[in-house]
Amino acid sequence: MQPFSFEVIKTCAQTGARLGVLHTPHGDIETPCYMPVGTRATVKAMSPRDLLDVDAPIILSNTYHLYLRPGHELVREAGGLHSFMAWPRPILTDSGGFQVFSLGDTNRVYEDGVEFRSHIDGGKHLFTPEKVMQIEQALGADIAMCFDECAPYPSDEPYTKAAMLRTHRWAKRCQQAHTGHDQALFGIVQGGMYASLRIESAKAIADMDFIGNAIGGLSVGEPKGMMYDMLEAMMPFMPPGKPRYLMGVGSPDCLIEGVIRGADMFDCVLQTRIARNGLALTHFGRRMLRNKEFARDFSPIDENCACYACKNFTRAYIRHLIKAKEILAAQLLSIHNIYYTLHCMKEIREAIKEDRLLRLRGEWAARGGMD
RNA sequence: GUGGGUAUAGUUCAGAUGGUUAGAAUGCCAGAUUGUGGCUCUGGAGGUCGUGGGUUCAAAUCCCAUUACCCACC
Numbered sequence: 282m283q284p285f286s287f288e289v290i291k292t293c294a295q296t297g298a299r300l301g302v303l304h305t306p307h308g309d310i311e312t313p314c315y316m317p318v319g320t321r322a323t324v325k326a327m328s329p330r331d332l333l334d335v336d337a338p339i340i341l342s343n344t345y346h347l348y349l350r351p352g353h354e355l356v357r358e359a360g361g362l363h364s365f366m367a368w369p370r371p372i373l374t375d376s377g378g379f380q381v382f383s384l385g386d387t388n389r390v391y392e393d394g395v396e397f398r399s400h401i402d403g404g405k406h407l408f409t410p411e412k413v414m415q416i417e418q419a420l421g422a423d424i425a426m427c428f429d430e431c432a433p434y435p436s437d438e439p440y441t442k443a444a445m446l447r448t449h450r451w452a453k454r455c456q457q458a459h460t461g462h463d464q465a466l467f468g469i470v471q472g473g474m475y476a477s478l479r480i481e482s483a484k485a486i487a488d489m490d491f492i493g494n495a496i497g498g499l500s501v502g503e504p505k506g507m508m509y510d511m512l513e514a515m516m517p518f519m520p521p522g523k524p525r526y527l528m529g530v531g532s533p534d535c536l537i538e539g540v541i542r543g544a545d546m547f548d549c550v551l552q553t554r555i556a557r558n559g560l561a562l563t564h565f566g567r568r569m570l571r572n573k574e575f576a577r578d579f580s581p582i583d584e585n586c587a588c589y590a591c592k593n594f595t596r597a598y599i600r601h602l603i604k605a606k607e608i609l610a611a612q613l614l615s616i617h618n619i620y621y622t623l624h625c626m627k628e629i630r631e632a633i634k635e636d637r638l639l640r641l642r643g644e645w646a647a648r649g650g651m652d
Numbered sequence: 653g654u655g656g657g658u659a660u661a662g663u664u665c666a667g668a669u670g671g672u673u674a675g676a677a678u679g680c681c682a683g684a685u686u687g688u689g690g691c692u693c694u695g696g697a698g699g700u701c702g703u704g705g706g707u708u709c710a711a712a713u714c715c716c717a718u719u720a721c722c723c724a725c726c
Binding site: 608 | 680681682685687688692
């Protein structure tokens with residue numbers, strides 16, 4: 282039996298949305314799905330027990346960070362990421378392509394790869410497609426991402442095109458260097474904010490026949506409308522029989538807009554990052570629980586939520602924890618934000634099943650949940 | 653009781669020789685955050701300079717008195 286397969290169970294009658302299941306060695310993932318981010322082999326402020334409790338189907342981790350610390354060979358010695366971090370469900374590792382460019386202050390791009398300095402100790406390193414494949418295979422996630430170049434926003438067309446073509450060549454090298462069948466490799470489409478490049482990139486990556494295809498280089502600071510335009514331009518060229526992963530997205534509004542345009546997988550640090558700063562996502566929009574208006578508010582974070590934090594604690598208590606800089610504030614808000622986002626995805630899947638995805642979007646907008 | 657010291661933002665403190673609108677940190681209030689350099693960044697409000705006199709064109713700053721607290725000695 283194939284360790285990986287993707288079934289499209291239903292295609293939405295009104296939009297480009299699809300309902301599907303992605304089968305992996307560590308379990309099945311219903312799509313569209315949201316994947317919490319655990320950059321350094323931990324979803325910040327959440328234990329695997331918390332993640333199972335909110336029923337996260339899959340989590341992300343990061344090649345760049347784990348390579349620098351503790352080192353991929355150490356993770357291999359530990360028996361791979363699943364064993365090392367005690368997470369039984371699927372894992373996807375990002376390739377580090379994004380981090381090399383967003384974190385490395387002195388990186389240099391060559392045809393062979395990228396030379397960068399560690400943000401931890403300043404040490405010099407070289408990432409090539411082959412090296413990244415070696416690292417990702419040592420980490421042993423279910424899904425590995427190709428090493429790509431994410432051009433910064435804004436970038437001019439000539440540079441964006443050069444980075445895109447380099448990404449295609451690197452994708453080919455990743456594919457050749459990637460061996461074994463217990464890990465799926467996904468290709469990444471680039472092309473910046475140029476529709477013609479997006480289409481060209483989608484076709485090129487599709488031709489390489491990866492198990493799944495990702496959309497990179499979006500949600501990097503551009504207006505949301507621009508991101509949606511890019512998705513609409515490229516989606517007809519993204520193979521319908523394979524999962525489409527929109528990298529780095531997103532907030533609840535971007536999730537439903539992405540699904541409507543045909544994306545199946547999403548990841549985003551927003552949920553856990555804003556949780557650590559006292560912000561909760563709710564059915565009625567974002568709530569800054571740090572604010573004084575909640576000092577004597579003894580209702581739950583979100584009155585319509587069934588998560589552990591909402592069932593047991595009040596806004597007043599969580600505000601107190603935030604003001605006192607207690608760790609539990611980040612824990613409870615992370616649990617809530619992840620639970621809430623996973624719940625949104627569940628609502629989206631139900632709506633696709635019942636052909637009412639556009640109505641769901643209208644309902645979210647009406648109650649303020651798209652803010 | 654005697655001698656000395658301190659008193660400036662909610663708090664801890666900066667403010668040479670007197671000179672525009674008295675600063676910082678922290679706290680407080682509010683924003684930001686989208687393939688994460690975890691606990692960050694940005695902005696805002698907040699002070700009759702212990703009190704009362706005096707000198708001076710001008711006093712947080714110099715002089716006198718007074719109050720509170722701290723230290724030493726009796």
